[in-house]
Amino acid sequence: MLLLLIALFVMGALSTLLAPSQQSSADTGTSQQVTEGKALFTVQCSSCHGLNGEGQTTAVIQGPPLAGVGAASVEFQVGTGRMPMSQQGVAQAPVHPVRFSPEEIAALAAYVATLGPGPAIPSPEEYDTSGVSEEDIARGGELFRTNCSACHNFEGAGGALPGGKYAPSLLQTSNLHIYEAMVTGPQQMPVFNDDVLRPEDKKAIIAYLNDLHSRPNQGGLNLGGLGPVSEGLWAWIIGIGGLIIFAIWIAAKGVKAK
Ligand code: HEC
Ligand code: HEC
Incomplete structure (x- = not known):
């Protein structure tokens, strides 16, 4: 059993090592986009992510290194308004209104893609x-x-x-x-x-x-969308509850009939 586990582990490790790296995005973006993106990055992002995207980990200012996160990550983070993060020290960058034009986002993404290969923006x-x-x-x-x-x-x-x-x-x-x-x-x-x-x-x-x-709400109770657990619970409460009421009703009828 232990041997099997070890074998599986080794195989898993090997396959991640040998697997070809994901589609690289180093070739996306024109050089003009990259230049514009770098300028924008210096003003808007470097305070946290470093002048060359190397990241910062001082006590007050933190931003992860961006080499290899890929254009897709920049488009996602900036395109959902998560970045530029406006407040440090929160657990998770919240979604905000988007602060850049599509061209500016493309330029930022093209620049960050030059820092290291990572997933490209999907077509x-x-x-x-x-x-x-x-x-x-x-x-x-x-x-x-x-x-x-x-x-x-x-x-x-x-x-x-x-x-x-x-x-x-x-x-x-x-x-x-x-x-x-x-x-x-x-x-x-x-x-x-x-x-x-x-x-x-x-x-x-x-x-x-x-x-x-x-899909419109197809009628029926909205059970909070918690899935089988809550649905099972409701079935149980309503089912057992119904049985109890039924039992009481029978008992009451029984009393009257006497
Ligand atoms: C281990 C937990 C976990 C799993 C599993 C997971 N996600 Fe997420 N997902 C998250 C977290 C946490 C975030 C928020 C990240 C952030 O705010 O930076 C997120 C964010 C997202 C977003 C962005 C939503 C937005 O409003 O911008 C999408 C879309 C998404 N996930 C889809 C998926 C899909 C599709 C799957 C399955 C293939 C999946 N997730 C699996 C934890 C998870
Ligand atoms: C106030 C500091 C701050 C500023 C300014 C900022 N970031 Fe960030 N950034 C963070 C932190 C902290 C995280 C990690 C937290 C998270 O993902 O929610 C992050 C995460 C990211 C990620 C995800 C990295 C990954 O590992 O996938 C990308 C991409 C990114 N930032 C791009 C940008 C870009 C582009 C800008 C400028 C438009 C920017 N950030 C401005 C602090 C900042």
Whole structure:
């Protein structure tokens, strides 16, 4: 048993070592974009992330190094308004209104991509879900329940995590940002690279989330979306409660009949 575990571990370690690195984004962006991005970065981001994106870890100012996070991470962080972070010392950068134009975000992303290879910004074909079939949406639902619902809840409504952190609701997130979150793994979220979730799996998950949110509430009680646990609990309360009421009613009738 122990030997088997060790063998599995070694195989896992080897496969991560040997696996080709994820799609690199070093070639995205024109040199003009990179120049503009660097200028913007110096003014807006370097106070926390360092002049060359090397990061800072002084007692007051903290920002992780950005070499290798990739253009997708910058587009996600700046495109959802998380960056530039306005307040230090909070557990998690909150979502804010976006502070840059799409061109400026592209320039920042192009600059950070030159610091080291990382995931590229996905192309529209990768997250466009218009042609996705019903079966794929159902498969996306299964993949979501297996990979995502532990943190984001069964209906994507989000949930609290230890240490004052949280997995946000996915109800308002754009296709692009769902895809980018999966390939960059912000905060405690794992990175779902293409070996873990193939591109078509990612698309299926995005299609499922869209479908979930476009569907009107189909009547019935909203049980808080907590999934089988709360539904089971409700069934139990209503079921047993109903039995008790029924028993009392029979008893009462029995008394009258005497
Ligand atoms: C006030 C400090 C501060 C400023 C200003 C700031 N950041 Fe950050 N940044 C952080 C901290 C702290 C984190 C890690 C916390 C988190 O991810 O919520 C972070 C995380 C990131 C990440 C994710 C890194 C990863 O490992 O995936 C990216 C990308 C990023 N910042 C880009 C930027 C860009 C681009 C700007 C400028 C537009 C910027 N940041 C401005 C503090 C800052
Ligand atoms: C271990 C917990 C965990 C798992 C599992 C997880 N996530 Fe996340 N996710 C997070 C956290 C934490 C954040 C917030 C990161 C931040 O604010 O910087 C997040 C953020 C996101 C966002 C950004 C939402 C927004 O409002 O900008 C999306 C989209 C997302 N996750 C999708 C997914 C999908 C799809 C899966 C499954 C394939 C998944 N997550 C699995 C913890 C998780």
